Amino acid sequence: xxxxxxxxxxxxxxxxYSYEFIYIVNVWLCYLCFRYLHKHDEPKHYFFESxxxxxxYTQICFNQTYKIQTEHYEHFHKRLFKLVKIPxxxxxxxxxxxxxxxxxxxxxxxxxxxxxxxxxxxPHTYYEGIEFxxxxxxxxxxxxxxxxxCTFRNCKFxxxxxxxxxxxxxxxxxxxxxxxxxxxxEKCNFKNLFFSIxxxxxxxxxxxxxxNCIFHRMSFKxxxxxxxxxxxxxxxxxxxxxxxxxxxxxxxxIHVDAQCHVTAFSYYDRANxxxxxxMQRKKLKFSNSNKIADxxxxxxxxxxSNHIREEDNSYANFYYQRKKAETRNxxxxxxxxxxxxxxxxxxxxxxxxxxxxxALIIIFFSCIYMFTGFIPEIGNDEIKYNIKQIFNTPCIxxxxxxxxxLYYSFFTMITVGQGNASPFSPxxxxxxxxELLLGAIMMTLFTSTLFRKYTK
Numbered sequence: 006x007x008x009x010x011x012x013x014x015x016x017x018x019x020x021x022y023s024y025e026f027i028y029i030v031n032v033w034l035c036y037l038c039f040r041y042l043h044k045h046d047e048p049k050h051y052f053f054e055s056x057x058x059x060x061x062y063t064q065i066c067f068n069q070t071y072k073i074q075t076e077h078y079e080h081f082h083k084r085l086f087k088l089v090k091i092p093x094x095x096x097x098x099x100x101x102x103x104x105x106x107x108x109x110x111x112x113x114x115x116x117x118x119x120x121x122x123x124x125x126x127x128p129h130t131y132y133e134g135i136e137f138x139x140x141x142x143x144x145x146x147x148x149x150x151x152x153x154x155c156t157f158r159n160c161k162f163x164x165x166x167x168x169x170x171x172x173x174x175x176x177x178x179x180x181x182x183x184x185x186x187x188x189x190x191e192k193c194n195f196k197n198l199f200f201s202i203x204x205x206x207x208x209x210x211x212x213x214x215x216x217n218c219i220f221h222r223m224s225f226k227x228x229x230x231x232x233x234x235x236x237x238x239x240x241x242x243x244x245x246x247x248x249x250x251x252x253x254x255x256x257x258x259i260h261v262d263a264q265c266h267v268t269a270f271s272y273y274d275r276a277n278x279x280x281x282x283x284m285q286r287k288k289l290k291f292s293n294s295n296k297i298a299d300x301x302x303x304x305x306x307x308x309x310s311n312h313i314r315e316e317d318n319s320y321a322n323f324y325y326q327r328k329k330a331e332t333r334n335x336x337x338x339x340x341x342x343x344x345x346x347x348x349x350x351x352x353x354x355x356x357x358x359x360x361x362x363x364a365l366i367i368i369f370f371s372c373i374y375m376f377t378g379f380i381p382e383i384g385n386d387e388i389k390y391n392i393k394q395i396f397n398t399p400c401i402x403x404x405x406x407x408x409x410x411l412y413y414s415f416f417t418m419i420t421v422g423q424g425n426a427s428p429f430s431p432x433x434x435x436x437x438x439x440e441l442l443l444g445a446i447m448m449t450l451f452t453s454t455l456f457r458k459y460t461k
Contacts, residue, residue, distance in 0.1 A: 068134030245274035
């Protein structure tokens, strides 16, 4: 009986550690993918860096000790965490907000107490690591204030303004790595304000004006704009994690100018994720892509109603970004077609992608003809190679034959034919038939995409 118990215990331990080994491998693969494939998305500096430890600003800071969220290793051997500490640190940019200093109502949800009213905040102040719960910020000016790594829950911002700096382009006030949950902004007039890296969830903006403001790498989840909303020289750069905006009421109440920009949704941005949350999201296969598509469609309608020309750059093209999100929301068979449309013609926005695809097809089939054989001219010997001949043939004759194959593949692709060259074997005939079909499709896609691009 004891032997059976020890065997079960040994087998259970083996299963746990084998599971942990697979988890550690996945963690490092995810880290390396972000570290080297998506490093171009990383900013050179963050907004809060010009405020922190600056003698011009009063420093009110809590939760400055960097602590990593390790929910997974609360249930497993904590010594194993040393093997994945570097990836965890890479994903978690700042300290864990769950350790923030809590101010206000102790009940995070459905508070029955009256909100704490704030009518003034001293200028030139830097706040870090604070959770504001059930606060009412009423009728004062944000003057050189920075909130970093803070959380606002069940808060209301009413008749708020921010100081305008007409001669300076640098943004000197705003919210860095802050989360807003169940908040309301009413009749606010924000100028020279930044919202950088954070989450805006279940939040309503009513009769709000933004002038020279930036939303940078923010997550928007169930965010509603109602009443008269104005965006002047205000941009949304690289939204990530979620992009769910709703505009209630008439579309004529939303005003934007030509200096406003909304760039592409960042599907691979680590800013608003811990590593564990990213791996959970990865399993969901971007389930919120449908909301992203709806948001870009709504923005397209707003830009059109304000008579603003859509940008040609696909990075800020609403139609392209909407189709990209719809592709990621499809099931596998139609998703493959969507990805092909994205790579080959850019959903009708990139005609030169079609030319590049045609060039790749021509080179691919020219290599096939080298092995299946073809006759370059009537009366000439066929050109056909095998693997050994490729390595034993001198360079100049080999290149000459390859250019002959390339010439033959080119005329086959553009479907005008070339009378002198002909296939030599059944394999060449099949390859030629496929290339003729692909050529007809690609030429049609290229001409239609080019026509759409320059006549819309």
